Amino acid sequence: MKKICKILSILMAVILLAATFAASTYADLPDSSKKASLTVTYKNGDTAFEGLEIKIYRIASLNEHGEYSLAGDFKGYPVKVYGVGSKEEWRVIASTLSAYVSADGISPSASAVTDTDGKAHFADLPHGMYLVAAVRCETEDAYYSFEQFIAVVPRPTEDGGYNYDVEAVPKFTSSEKEDGEREFKLVKLWRGEGNEDVRPEKIKLELFRNGEHYEEVTLSADNNWSYTWKAPTDNSSWEVVERDVPDGFTVSVIREGEYIAVTNTYEDGEDKAPQTGDDVSLLIPAAIFSLAGVVVLIVAMKMRKRED
Numbered sequence: 001m002k003k004i005c006k007i008l009s010i011l012m013a014v015i016l017l018a019a020t021f022a023a024s025t026y027a028d029l030p031d032s033s034k035k036a037s038l039t040v041t042y043k044n045g046d047t048a049f050e051g052l053e054i055k056i057y058r059i060a061s062l063n064e065h066g067e068y069s070l071a072g073d074f075k076g077y078p079v080k081v082y083g084v085g086s087k088e089e090w091r092v093i094a095s096t097l098s099a100y101v102s103a104d105g106i107s108p109s110a111s112a113v114t115d116t117d118g119k120a121h122f123a124d125l126p127h128g129m130y131l132v133a134a135v136r137c138e139t140e141d142a143y144y145s146f147e148q149f150i151a152v153v154p155r156p157t158e159d160g161g162y163n164y165d166v167e168a169v170p171k172f173t174s175s176e177k178e179d180g181e182r183e184f185k186l187v188k189l190w191r192g193e194g195n196e197d198v199r200p201e202k203i204k205l206e207l208f209r210n211g212e213h214y215e216e217v218t219l220s221a222d223n224n225w226s227y228t229w230k231a232p233t234d235n236s237s238w239e240v241v242e243r244d245v246p247d248g249f250t251v252s253v254i255r256e257g258e259y260i261a262v263t264n265t266y267e268d269g270e271d272k273a274p275q276t277g278d279d280v281s282l283l284i285p286a287a288i289f290s291l292a293g294v295v296v297l298i299v300a301m302k303m304r305k306r307e308d
Contacts, residue, residue, distance in 0.1 A: 030154050030164075036153045037122060038167075048116065056109055056110050056122060058128045074097060078251050080093075080267075081129060094147070094149050128152075129153075141177055142176055143174065143177060144174050179233070184258045188262050189225075198266070203244070214238075241253075
């Protein structure tokens, strides 16, 4: 009997441990009464870029289930902000939404000017997901392009809490000033198998240069879903918007140097909820509880057998 009691005591400890693990695996939602801040630094080594106007846009909100979804002026765009698994995917999302900002003249949620340390500070921000706009500048002999990016405010921490004062440093590229022209190429890509029958025969894309409408182009199989053009080598920002995204598809746009890719991904019409939890972590405590239940059943059966 003492042995059985000892087993049950150990079992209860395991159950309590599993419960503690499950509770700690999922952090509470951020404190809605706390305002948050975002500080973005624009530097190249010891060189700080002062006087840059930095704009941010609140693109998504967090609901009571811990799920992000597009909000405000961005709510209707065919862009996913859930199920994202890499920094590169976030980079593409930022590029895609940035083009919509230019095309639709969306007003920023806030703006700030960088100080002598190259820092732009945004205080008292509502919680959410923010697009930090790209910015271009130049020195006497070089061009600099700081990329747009996505910032989550407040930012989850490794210990399950939240950092309410977020700091970020955007990626940038630089190039020497030079005369002449460059050839740019725009291509259309399709992702997903078995959806060829629902793809349109042609699509229209709007091309923007430095936030201003440049031209409209039509891509189809006739031009191999691509378009090329030449423009001065002047560090211009080029963006592309696809207005009429086919039903069941999402869109993503990314630029790499002189190459711009517009990708439609077939989602099969499914409206999946934007999950932020860790399904793998959830399986661990669930498995422990299941195992504990089995052990309880075995112990109970043995006790009953002895009593008989």
